[in-house]
Amino acid sequence: MTDKTILITGASRGIGAACAMLAAARGYRVCINCRSDTVPALQLVRAIEDAGGSAFAVQADVSREDEVMRMFAELDARYGRLDALVNNAGILARQMRVEQMDASRIERIFATNVTGSFLCAREAVLRMSTKRGGGGGAIVNVSSRAAVLGASGEYVDYAASKAALDVLTIGLAKEVAGEGIRVNGVRPGLIATEMHASGGEPGRVERLKNSVPMGRGGEADEVARAVLWLLSDEASYTTGSFIDVSGGR
Template sequence: MNHVLPHASSASDSPSKIAVITGGSRGIGAATAKLAAAQGYAVCISYRRHDAAAEQVCQTIRAAGGVCLAVRADVSSEADVIDLFDRCTEAFGTPTALVNNAGILETQMPLAQMSVERLQRILAVNVIGAFLCAREAVRRMPLSVGGKGGAIVNVSSRASCLGSPGEYVDYAASKGAIDTLTIGLSREVAADGVRVNAVRPGVIHTDIHAAGGEPDRVERVKTGIPMQRGGAAEEVAQAILWLLSDAASYTTGSFIDVAGGR
């Protein structure tokens, strides 16, 4: 059953900038939520399991004077996604920004060993989930339906270009779909006040690597990165917030690789 975490703050008046950030309890999503709030957004984060982590993100935002709502939602569920956007709208008003960040990967292995159940899980969350969230955003944001316009940033991956052979070909393929979504949707809604762009993070210090069975993966692969280090979630968040901002007002259907030159 979906629920809003207790004591979620709401804005005293309708804010002008309202962001839905999926997968906002940890990693890139949490860093983006905190930075968005610091830049004046009312923030609605979704999370799937980690109640305490989601509440900690909201507490950090509130302590700094911002407003944050945390909603448990499985982005692969249409009902959950609709509920997420409805709750955000009820609390703050019509969203003006979506960061399509929620995503999963599973244990490293070559394609020959992957089960159909694994492939279905990866595609359900990473592809269908992103499409559902983008769909709900463009049902609300466009000027033609009474929205304020807005911006969508999809969190893709450099894996979409590199393929992740022997590790996560399924994850890489799911992010290739996100790249295509970015291009196609940007052209659908460009004339209606909505911009759609993507960031493609490279090897970033988050706990997603532990989910793949190698918590220290960044250390192993960093010598193959031209900058000789992994990135920080906050560095990705900076790129996301630029794409959401008015500074990127003539940018749509574009990509920023945040990957240390890889």
């Protein structure tokens, strides 16, 4: 158990919500970020509090710098410290080939998945760095196996944004390793979440499960356990690294 504080972006559903529940169960005070729909986030807060934990929700679009700044200010006012950040917020658009994509789609994907992660990482480092009076901490960036596989014919823009997130993970890990901060990534594969519906194919995991060596899609809880391990003291000598939670795909 711990009395540490964690901020999880995009935490109202799917992998983010699973991370929030598991973090709370392990004693973290949890700041749950959502972009627009606050109802699921508030329901998650209630579930955590009903289980004896501490949590609160902050609505903020991480692609907007002013909203990121406000979110961190609310976190400072509520808990006064930050020990862990999970950059989980991510979006994709409907499946299509690169030749069909326009600039506005690509910019929208990168604004949340890349710029948002940079901004949140920046604010986390400012609070965690031992060179700035912080107590150290850990960051986990939730990437995707698509960053390696390419997601051809579906989401090459999403895959490219996650590849950029992987580079952020490696570069930032080296920058802050001497300041008490570890930075790692988790790359989920085919996970049963609502994100597939937002891409236009709710049954995508079922369609592709036979391409997974383990023969099934994964669950959000399975990703959350990898995230929480990387945040824990058990991973004290691990930084700039990745865990693929993908059933071997």
